[in-house]
C-alpha cells in the first residue's frame with residue numbers, strides 16, 4: 001500500500017445519494033481503512049445566520065472552500081487535520097475533531113470540485129446525478145425522517161436553492177471521472193423506487209476496466225439488463241455502462257470477474273464470494289434488499305481506489 005492516502009471525491013447536490021454511496025464503499029473497503037469527510041462541516045455560517053443573510057449552503061461564499069483545499073492537501077500528505085463539525089440536528093457547529101487520515105479518504109459534499117486546487121488533490125472523482133424528481137423524493141424522505149423538516153419546508157428550500165444548484169453544483173459534473181445516475185425503470189411498479197437501474201458515465205480521464213468483454217463477437221451486449229455503449233457527455237466522448245435493477249446474478253458475476261481480473265483483491269468483496277453486504281439498501285419502510293446496480297457501482301469505485309493505490313505504490 002502507498003505511503004500517502006488515496007483520496008476519493010463524491011460530489012453532487014443535496015440528497016443526491018453521496019452519504020449512501022460513501023458508506024457503502026467504506027463497508028466494502030473496510031471501515032478500519034477509510035476516513036470519511038463531509039464538506040457540509042465547512043459551512044461558513046450556521047442555519048440561523050444563513051437565513052438572516054439570505055444565502056444558501058450551496059453558494060461557494062457560504063463555505064470555507066480555502067480551508068477545504070488546505071485540509072485536502074494535508075490529508076493527501078498523510079497529515080492530520082482539525083476539522084469543524086456542522087450539526088444537521090441543531091443547525092449549529094459542534095467542537096472540531098482531530099482527524100488522522102487512514103489508507104483511503106472519501107471526501108463527500110456539495111462543492112468538492114469547485115476550485116482547481118481542490119480538484120487536483122483527488123485520485124478519483126465521482127459525481128452523483130439522479131434525475132431531479134427522484135432527488136426531490138429522496139430529499140423530502142430523508143429531511144423529514146432524519147432532519148426534522150416538514151415536506152413543504154423541504155420543497156420550498158429546493159425551489160429557493162435551484163438557482164444555486166444550476167450555477168454552482170451541476171457544472172461540477174464536468175470534472176468527474178465517473179458520473180453515477182440511479183434511475184427508476186420505465187415499468188412504474190411499486191418496486192421501481194427500490195430496484196433502480198444505474199447509468200455509469202466513464203470519462204477517459206482515468207483508465208477504466210475493459211468492459212468490452214461483455215460484448216459478443218458482433219459487438220452486441222450479452223443480455224439486455226447490462227448495456228455498454230459510446231456517447232458524449234457535456235460534448236466530450238465517454239463510455240456508458242448501464243445496469244438494470246433486474247439484472248441476473250450470472251450477468252452481475254460476469255462484470256465482477258472483469259473487475260477482479262485486474263484487481264484480484266476485489267474478489268473478497270464480490271457477490272460471487274457470497275458477500276451479502278454489498279449493494280444493501282434500506283427501503284422507506286425499513287425493509288432491506290440487495291441492489292446489483294448499487295453493488296457494481298460500489299465495486300467499480302473501489303476498483304479505481306485500489307488501482308490508484310497500486311499506481312501510487314509503483315511511483316514510490
Ligand SMILES: Nc1ncnc2c1ncn2[C@@H]1O[C@H](COP(=O)(O)OP(=O)(O)OP(=O)(O)O)[C@@H](O)[C@H]1O
Nearest residue numbers: 013014015016017018019020021138142182281294
Ligand atoms: N442508490 C440509492 N438507492 C435508493 N435510495 C437512495 C440511494 N441513494 C440515496 N437514496 C435515498 O436518498 C436519501 C438521501 O441520500 P443521502 O443522504 O445519501 O444524500 P446526500 O447526497 O448525502 O445528501 P446531503 O448532501 O443533503 O447530506 C437517502 O436517505 C436514501 O433514502
Ligand SMILES: O=C(CO)[C@H](O)[C@H](O)COP(=O)(O)O
Nearest residue numbers: 014015040047057087088091
Ligand atoms: O444541502 C445540505 C447538505 O446536506 C444541507 O441542507 C446543508 O448542509 C444545510 O443544512 P441545514 O439543512 O441543516 O440548514
